[in-house]
Amino acid sequence: MSDWTAFGRVDEDGTVYVKTAEGERVVGSWQAGAPEEGLAHFARRFDDLVTEVDLTEARLNSGAADAGHSLTTIRRIRASLAEAHVVGDIDALAARLDKLAAVAEEKAGEAKAAREAARGEALARKTALVEEAEKLAAESTGWKTAGDRLKEILDEWKTIRGVDKKTDGELWKRFAAARDAFTRRRGAHFASLDQQRKQAQAIKEELVAEAEKLQESTDWGATAGQLKDLMTQWKAAPRASKEAEQKLWERFRAAQDAFFTRRSEVFSARDNEQRVNLERKQTLLAEAEGLDIDGDPKGAQAKLREIQAQWHEAGRVPREAAAGLERRLRAVDEKVREVMDSAWRRTTKEDSPLLAQMRSQVAEAEERLARAQAAGDARRIKEAEQALASKRQFLQLAEQAS
Numbered sequence: 001m002s003d004w005t006a007f008g009r010v011d012e013d014g015t016v017y018v019k020t021a022e023g024e025r026v027v028g029s030w031q032a033g034a035p036e037e038g039l040a041h042f043a044r045r046f047d048d049l050v051t052e053v054d055l056t057e058a059r060l061n062s063g064a065a066d067a068g069h070s071l072t073t074i075r076r077i078r079a080s081l082a083e084a085h086v087v088g089d090i091d092a093l094a095a096r097l098d099k100l101a102a103v104a105e106e107k108a109g110e111a112k113a114a115r116e117a118a119r120g121e122a123l124a125r126k127t128a129l130v131e132e133a134e135k136l137a138a139e140s141t142g143w144k145t146a147g148d149r150l151k152e153i154l155d156e157w158k159t160i161r162g163v164d165k166k167t168d169g170e171l172w173k174r175f176a177a178a179r180d181a182f183t184r185r186r187g188a189h190f191a192s193l194d195q196q197r198k199q200a201q202a203i204k205e206e207l208v209a210e211a212e213k214l215q216e217s218t219d220w221g222a223t224a225g226q227l228k229d230l231m232t233q234w235k236a237a238p239r240a241s242k243e244a245e246q247k248l249w250e251r252f253r254a255a256q257d258a259f260f261t262r263r264s265e266v267f268s269a270r271d272n273e274q275r276v277n278l279e280r281k282q283t284l285l286a287e288a289e290g291l292d293i294d295g296d297p298k299g300a301q302a303k304l305r306e307i308q309a310q311w312h313e314a315g316r317v318p319r320e321a322a323a324g325l326e327r328r329l330r331a332v333d334e335k336v337r338e339v340m341d342s343a344w345r346r347t348t349k350e351d352s353p354l355l356a357q358m359r360s361q362v363a364e365a366e367e368r369l370a371r372a373q374a375a376g377d378a379r380r381i382k383e384a385e386q387a388l389a390s391k392r393q394f395l396q397l398a399e400q401a402s
Helices: 035-062 067-083 090-139 143-159 165-191 196-214 220-236 242-289 297-313 319-345 353-375 378-401
Strands: 008-010 015-020 023-029
Touching: 008 035, 015 035, 015 090, 035 067, 035 090, 035 378, 067 090, 090 143, 090 165, 143 165, 196 220, 196 242, 220 242, 242 297, 242 319, 297 319, 353 378
Parallel strands: none
Antiparallel strands: 008 015, 015 023
């Protein structure tokens, strides 16, 4: 921390003052110990304010925070400085907050403009989707294609955000009306078919086409579910003519067999590969668990990193073995971390950068006192003696705490 006496003082009756460009003002009272401890107490409060400002500024600059929320925080802290019970460079912090407020105001304006632009884009996209749906409902006779497209429009609709509630509701009514109109028109078309068998044949031809499109798929889980759904639809549909029914069934069954045969071959190959990966990871795990962590923690840490890199390259293993392997490797990693952390905590006082800095400040204060004594300046001698005593006391407290 900086020299707190530059920004505050404690008088004889324990009243604590902070120094600002406008003069001194009372920030509290200290009766619990030495004046220096009182200054340190109120200086820590000031450091808490600085920390909050640092965090607000970092989040604002990184874009992680809403600029409007950041501006509110900045203004709150700035307004509190006039009566804040702290000791520190309040004037500098106020100037910093004023500059930061200007930055936050600019970013908030930019964010507002971006939101308005996004709302305009979202409105244009939803309007275009509604117009497309209305055209499909009025003109399309490609029942399946148009129906699929309406589903895609609905899915896309759900991803669009930012339109105001009233306008969104009006657009939704138009879309829902178009979809309903399409559904009624399609139903009327199929209702007008003269023969049930022709209708059944058309339905089953569509099911066959869907199955044949899926037979080359490699999305095994989703496609298997889709094919099962198609089978359910097939069983629920009326029968077509005997000749058409048999031919369609042969095609439908062939598409299913082709997909499930390929899936079985792929799963078998994958299982073989995962068994090889399992053996590789078991070897790596044995190597990791055999590391001499206590005797050579740094070496163990370096070797573990190499093992972890090879571990990720080894690939997937059977699901039933994965969790146990990962848990055992994490146990080795945690042990390495514990040993390394324990070694770090054993650092001596002589290695502490904070204590080294404070000893340097004491040495500088001693030199200032010596120069004042050589010059014979009583005022400078008194000020230098007070400063030296204060820094020695802070150093002593820090050494005792370490």
